[in-house]
Amino acid sequence: MIPDNVSEIKKQITFACSRVGRNPDDITIVAVSKTRTADEIQEVINSGIIDIGENRVQDALNKYNILAQRHIRWHLVGHLQTNKIKDAVRIFDLIHSVDSLKLAQEIDRQAQKIGKVQDILLEVKTSEEPTKYGFKEEEVIEAVKEVNQLKNIRLRGLMTIAPIVENPESARPYFRTLRELRDRIYELPACRQASEFTSYELGDLSMGMTDDFEVAIEEGSTMVRIGRAIFE
Numbered sequence: 001m002i003p004d005n006v007s008e009i010k011k012q013i014t015f016a017c018s019r020v021g022r023n024p025d026d027i028t029i030v031a032v033s034k035t036r037t038a039d040e041i042q043e044v045i046n047s048g049i050i051d052i053g054e055n056r057v058q059d060a061l062n063k064y065n066i067l068a069q070r071h072i073r074w075h076l077v078g079h080l081q082t083n084k085i086k087d088a089v090r091i092f093d094l095i096h097s098v099d100s101l102k103l104a105q106e107i108d109r110q111a112q113k114i115g116k117v118q119d120i121l122l123e124v125k126t127s128e129e130p131t132k133y134g135f136k137e138e139e140v141i142e143a144v145k146e147v148n149q150l151k152n153i154r155l156r157g158l159m160t161i162a163p164i165v166e167n168p169e170s171a172r173p174y175f176r177t178l179r180e181l182r183d184r185i186y187e188l189p190a191c192r193q194a195s196e197f198t199s200y201e202l203g204d205l206s207m208g209m210t211d212d213f214e215v216a217i218e219e220g221s222t223m224v225r226i227g228r229a230i231f232e
């Protein structure tokens with residue numbers, strides 16, 4: 001049952017945090033509800049989670065309309081196609097999956113049209129899996145500088161999807177890579193000059209899913225994207 005699953009996950013988050021001296025309040029659970037119904041999302045909300053993640057804009061739109069009365073923060077976690085940007089900017093509070101500069105620029109353009117400042121994360125490819133979207137590690141710093149020129153985008157952090165592995169421990173290096181990358185960005189001289197990086201709040205790390213969220217938290221995750229452990 002969903003409420004039991006949620007309380008189990010919260011317990012696991014608390015344990016993971018205690019292992020590394022972190023505060024569980026600093027971790028946001030994003031319930032990834034792709035393939036699930038609006039009714040199932042209601043159950044999640046009733047269990048105290050208000051962050052809902054979808055990986056396709058059209059599915060999200062349908063559920064968004066049904067759940068318009070509920071207080072929900074909508075997260076886009078899947079690849080965003082150009083022809084869906086306008087709808088995405090309208091409904092999502094945070095877009096985790098910004099994987100190219102071109103996409104960031106178009107999000108900025110659409111956000112400007114509706115007078116919104118769109119929160120985003122840059123998706124980083126921390127592993128060599130060829131099918132995966134995202135910036136390469138060595139491209140990220142340049143991308144951060146470019147994205148921060150865009151007035152209708154606020155860059156909130158980085159996101160990665162670790163490869164599927166047998167043992168969650170094997171995902172640790174990918175999470176560590178993302179955290180180190182964020183820390184390196186903090187060290188950029190330009191980042192210390194708020195005037196140049198007006199929208200600069202690059203603190204969030206969206207990493208960790210059902211099979212590996214505890215390891216991700218040990219490595220600094222601030223947002224875990226959890227599907228199966230909540231809904232199954």
Ligand SMILES: *Cc1c(COP(=O)(O)O)cnc(C)c1O
Binds near residue numbers: 055228
């Ligand atoms: C489906 C999905 C998740 C959740 O995966 P689970 O293994 O079910 O927890 C997280 N992030 C992304 C990008 C997804 O597509």
